[in-house]
Amino acid sequence: MKRTLTVCPYCGTGCTFYLVSDNGRLVGVEPSTTHPVSRGGLCVKGWNAFAFVHHPDRLTTPLVRRDGVLQPSSWDEALDLVVARLQAVQKRHGADAVMFASSAKATNEENYLLMKLARAVFGTNNIDHCARLCHSSTVTGLAETFGSGAMTNSISCIDQTDVILVIGSNSTEQHPLIGSRILNAAHSGTRLIVADNRRIRLSRHADLHLRHRNGSDVALLNGIMHVIIAEGLADREFIAARTENYAALAEAVADWTPERSAGATGLAADEIVAAARLFAGAERGMIVYSMGITQHSHGVDNVRCIAALALLTGNVGRPGTGVNPLRGQNNVQGGCDMGALPDVYSGYQKVSDPLLRDKFALAWGVTKLPAEPGLPLTRAMDAASAGLLRGMFIMGENPMLSDPDQGHARMALQNLELLVVQDIFLTETALLADIVLPAACYAEKEGTFTNTERRVQRLRKAVEPPGAARADWEIICDLAGRAGYSGMRYANPAAVMEEIATLTPIYGGIGYDRLDPHGLQWPCPDRSHPGTPILHLEHFSRGLGRFSPVAHRLPAELPDDRYPFVLTTGRTYFHWHTGSMTRRTHLLDREEPRSFIELHPDDAARLGVRERDSLLVSSRRGEVRTEARVTTMVIPGVVFMPFHFAEGAANVLTNNVLDPESSIPEFKVCAVRVEKMP
Amino acid sequence: MRVLTSDRLDRFFATLAQTWELRLPILLPDGTRVIGSPDDGPIALLGIAILSKPTAAFFPQQETLFTASGGVLEEPLAPPRPLFVLGFTPRDLACLRFIDRFFADGWCDDIYFRLRQNSVVAGLSGYCGPGGTLLPPAGGDCDLELFWDGNSWLVIPYSEAGEAIVAELPDTAPPEAVELFRLAAMTPPDENEIVIKRASELLRGDRVPDSFWAEIGDRCIACTGCNLACPTCTCFGVQDWRTATQVERSRMWDSCQLDGFMREASGHNPLGSEALRTRRRIHHKLAADPERWGEISCFVCGRCDAVCPTGIGIFAVARELVARFG
Known part of the structure; x- marks a missing residue:
């Protein structure tokens, strides 16, 4: 028996646990009793996080497509072929004809290395990862208003606040150990406002549950800010000392009376007034949000409004306050921190800055690095379908299920001259690949993950990878060597982190020797720095906090006679994203074995639909069969589908329209028709 | 009633390890305490509450029942050495007694008894609760019991296996420790x-x-x-x-x-x-x-x-x- 302390591979909460193994096989999980976030608890996914690791579907050997069929190959053959074919595409079509998709499931070190491979070895800034699909709006919106696109406060601040506004976050299902803390706070006297039109668990414990229309967050938040200003509830001292551009905000929300806001949101005017008074009247207020805010064609505007509400009420830079985007994936914070983004190196250092380019070029031993920001992932799919992008290297992502408009994604991927997928299972995307590289999963390698509160924590190897599978970092370094680059030889991931620390000011003091037992929160600029639980204490990262007022814009596609329902998509508690791990975990898949759609009882009655009836759901992009779940979880006129299921895939239906600034797709609103199958 | 001083614990467990596969209270790197293998970390008979259940030694979170291949059914073998599990509080021992009966009631869960049979179960009591609180003696639900009186461990065997294990330990329990043990047994319900x-x-x-x-x-x-x-x-x-x-x-x-x-x-x-x-x-x-x-x-x-x-x-x-x- 062996116990290995490591980090949960599912959400961004960053719970730690011990993997229990016996003779090289995982047999269970034991929670960490002392961890500051999980505190002896875990969610159902965490308790079962060992269960998919030895699944017989794991990839155990490289696969190369020959005569149209993926066939086993040696590592030498597969890796030489990857390098040769990527270089051939670049030779014919230019360096930017290839794209690297990194992974929020992979470690910091692996994200850093893939970013380095793309930039230093293949000479392109075309690197991105699924943060594009979740919190790119946050990164853009908070960078503009606060100067840093991360959660401002720590999870423990939930215990120190007077009021929490949870907007667009089903926290008890998607960040269960954070949601639980919010639930407990509500039972201990903290006031709770939930703004989400689904009747999520937290709404049952809320003082106010605002069921506003999908896509009307700007109207709601502008209305709330109007009331706060009109009733003299704003924190004038904070505004004067720490912010700029207040006059523009005041002017922009002057017309957003509660009545106008009510008209745009579907709420009653007095609900908006009550929310404003409750939030602004508290000494300390926290805002917690997630995909319900970011995944809109105006996702950045939503984030700007949230930042403005926090500034207006002086709720930044103190315990129990802050703007707290809950990052989705276990290491999506780290993926961004490591510069697996088209416009920045690690630590959000811009590729457009010549001094920074020189710094990285010198450190990496290359003469030149590309200056133009690369393609965001979502726009890369458009470029691929248009024939402008010819090769993709995808590590640990499954865009066939996770991208909007599956037909479009399939067409884009099939249009490529070269698709390489590195993953732990033969995903729907890997099935389309020319070359498939088998990777080690989280339990089979060393590294670090950074959780949603910026806590960098150690991931540890508990068991060996299956067959010939190798850790992502080893594969990436091997590829670099085969491409003729000698600057990616590392003894282990700790050595990679040493390099990251020298080049990345916010990680300057991070080293493996400092991460026991519960990690360090960045910014951690030097080896003696204790880490930073709360950002923007004395001043904002950008100096003054900026009010960025915005106008209300409607979602890109609204219901009409042909497609009369609003479809909003998301996840369930029991599955993770495209299900490659959770659908291979017996208890989790037993809980949610099939695609389903939530439908209000009034709508169900009108359509003659009963619980579990087979339904055909169609949009302008396509149609899927799924199963009815008749529930008051949703409001009339709105249906909800999770996107985990390859059969009955919600993303066949979603709309590939992007926020113009963050390039995030509008997963939360599109128009569909629902029909009972004969 | 035997006595085991703290300085002799390592030798005591080293001797046991020659016969048994040991599962002992272990302090893990982040301060979590579990019942695990001595390879997992330092032995910690005192400390914070052990949250993982001690019965997992016999009923682990996941275990193979059989593999079937080419018409041949293979069941996992019993471990080469039987388990010696220390760390059951008196309440844990009541739990073990309960599931022992359940797994043997009307049928025999052979997978459970594959690990449970021939094992030795040792209780922990005395001033070894969380924060040094007093746990009353377990009495007969185990093969032997280690009772911490604040200075040393009293070791009390309850079965033949327990008798054999403690036979070499000195039989020199001081009278005040024996009295403490007797009084602890009368702890009122909490x-x-x-x-x-x-x-x-x-x-x-x-x-x-x-x-x-x-x-x-x-x-x-x-x-x-x-x-x-x-x-x-x-x-x-x-x-x-x-x-x-x-x-x-x-x-x-x-x-x-x-x-x-x-x-x-x-x-x-x-x-x-x-x-x-x-x-x-x-x-x-x-x-x-x-x-x-x-x-x-x-x-x-x-x-x-x-x-x-x-x-x-x-x-x-x-x-x-x-x-x-x-």
Whole structure:
């Protein structure tokens, strides 16, 4: 028996646990009793996080497509072929004809290395990862208003606040150990406002549950800010000392009376007034949000409004306050921190800055690095379908299920001259690949993950990878060597982190020797720095906090006679994203074995639909069969589908329209028709 | 009654390791304490509460039942050396006694007894509760017991295996330690024990309305930790992993807090809400088991309260229930 302390591979909460193994096989999980976030608890996914690791579907050997069929190959053959074919595409079509998709499931070190491979070895800034699909709006919106696109406060601040506004976050299902803390706070006297039109668990414990229309967050938040200003509830001292551009905000929300806001949101005017008074009247207020805010064609505007509400009420830079985007994936914070983004190196250092380019070029031993920001992932799919992008290297992502408009994604991927997928299972995307590289999963390698509160924590190897599978970092370094680059030889991931620390000011003091037992929160600029639980204490990262007022814009596609329902998509508690791990975990898949759609009882009655009836759901992009779940979880006129299921895939239906600034797709609103199958 | 001084512990365990596969209280790198292998970290007989259940030594979270290949069925072998498991508190030992009986009642769960049979179970008592609190002696539910009197360990054998293990230890327990052991056995029941008993009476008297369970159920996030941490929860699920050449069947801890636990093939679920499932879990321990087995099957170990992220472990629920209806 062996116990290995490591980090949960599912959400961004960053719970730690011990993997229990016996003779090289995982047999269970034991929670960490002392961890500051999980505190002896875990969610159902965490308790079962060992269960998919030895699944017989794991990839155990490289696969190369020959005569149209993926066939086993040696590592030498597969890796030489990857390098040769990527270089051939670049030779014919230019360096930017290839794209690297990194992974929020992979470690910091692996994200850093893939970013380095793309930039230093293949000479392109075309690197991105699924943060594009979740919190790119946050990164853009908070960078503009606060100067840093991360959660401002720590999870423990939930215990120190007077009021929490949870907007667009089903926290008890998607960040269960954070949601639980919010639930407990509500039972201990903290006031709770939930703004989400689904009747999520937290709404049952809320003082106010605002069921506003999908896509009307700007109207709601502008209305709330109007009331706060009109009733003299704003924190004038904070505004004067720490912010700029207040006059523009005041002017922009002057017309957003509660009545106008009510008209745009579907709420009653007095609900908006009550929310404003409750939030602004508290000494300390926290805002917690997630995909319900970011995944809109105006996702950045939503984030700007949230930042403005926090500034207006002086709720930044103190315990129990802050703007707290809950990052989705276990290491999506780290993926961004490591510069697996088209416009920045690690630590959000811009590729457009010549001094920074020189710094990285010198450190990496290359003469030149590309200056133009690369393609965001979502726009890369458009470029691929248009024939402008010819090769993709995808590590640990499954865009066939996770991208909007599956037909479009399939067409884009099939249009490529070269698709390489590195993953732990033969995903729907890997099935389309020319070359498939088998990777080690989280339990089979060393590294670090950074959780949603910026806590960098150690991931540890508990068991060996299956067959010939190798850790992502080893594969990436091997590829670099085969491409003729000698600057990616590392003894282990700790050595990679040493390099990251020298080049990345916010990680300057991070080293493996400092991460026991519960990690360090960045910014951690030097080896003696204790880490930073709360950002923007004395001043904002950008100096003054900026009010960025915005106008209300409607979602890109609204219901009409042909497609009369609003479809909003998301996840369930029991599955993770495209299900490659959770659908291979017996208890989790037993809980949610099939695609389903939530439908209000009034709508169900009108359509003659009963619980579990087979339904055909169609949009302008396509149609899927799924199963009815008749529930008051949703409001009339709105249906909800999770996107985990390859059969009955919600993303066949979603709309590939992007926020113009963050390039995030509008997963939360599109128009569909629902029909009972004969 | 034998005596074992702290400086002789390492030698004592080293001797045992020649015969037994040891499972001992271990301090893990982040301060968590578990019952694990000495390879996991330093032995820690004193310290914070052990949240993982000690019965997992015999009923692990997941284990292979058999593999079938080419018409041949292979079952896992018994371990080469039997287990010696130290770290059961007196309450844990009551849990072990309960599941020993359950797994042998009317049939014999051979997978459980593969590990349990021939094992040696050792209790821990005395001033070795969390924060140095006094745990009363376990008495006869184990092969031997280690009782911490604040200076050294009194070692009391209760079975032949236990007698053989302690035979070499000096028989020099000071009289005041023996007296302490005797007095500790008379420790009155604590508040949690009283509240659990009272809650059991109220449930069996049908004094708790459904609305109470709806409130509690609203706070359940279905993490399943209460079941997985409970030493008397024995439910398991079964899965088959198939490859081209073999089928491997294994079982893993299951949870009655999950919808799928009772869902029928039709989709109907007689326990289709968190309220009904939470009611059932508490009811099973406090009302059904007393009727079936003659005793409440919550032995007040506190693990479900410690792991529950939303504060609805069995003590918390029982306290609320007694406060409102008791």
